[in-house]
Amino acid sequence: MKDVKIISFEPKYAKDFAQLNTEWLEKYFVVEPHDTELMEACEENIIDKGGFIFFAQVGESIAGTFSLIKLDNGFYELGKMAVSPSFQGHKIGQKLMQFCIDYARTNGWERLVLYSNTILENAIYIYRKYGFKEVPLEENPPYLRGNIKMELIL
Structure with a gap:
């Protein structure tokens, strides 16, 4: 496999962001209104509100993505993480x-939080491997599919 480069969001990659996330959501769940809001207007709803979107690029192909959605100063949600099926199994995630995590620490952030579902065993394994711990799920989480909330104190 060619080298994997992590690159920052550019408007030309907005379609890749939406496609990668729609692909896995439709495979395991459904695309919820909150997903649509973030994916169809990612620049307005993530970047312009102080968040970030990054991509894994292999050659000329966009192989994966994730976003950091600002919740408060130094507190971000790791969301919309996806790797294209054709690139899975190469440790891109x-x-x-x-x-x-390096980006969050470099910027002096306090913590990251994420929402997931326990049927995504590989994802949960990776989150735990990188130090995320399960915390109580609030009464009305942002995603209906979310049955686990995890946090990483930086």
Whole structure:
């Protein structure tokens, strides 16, 4: 496999962001209104509100993505993490995760939170491997599919 580069959001990659996330959501769940809001207007709803979107690029292909959605100063939600099925099995998700944590620490953030579902065993394994711990799920989480909330204190 060619080298994996982590690159920042550019408007030309907005379609890749939506496609990668729609692909896995439709495979395991459904695309919820909150997902649609974030994916169809990612620049307005993530970037312009102080968040970030990154991509894993292999050659000329976008192989994966994730976003950091600002919740408060120094507090971000790791969301919309996805790797294209054609690139799975090459540890791209782990490269994205390590980049995410390094980026958060470099910027002096306090913590990251994420929402997931326990049927996504590989994802939960990776989150735990990188130090995320399960915390209580609030009464009305942002995603209906979310049955686990995890946090990483930086």
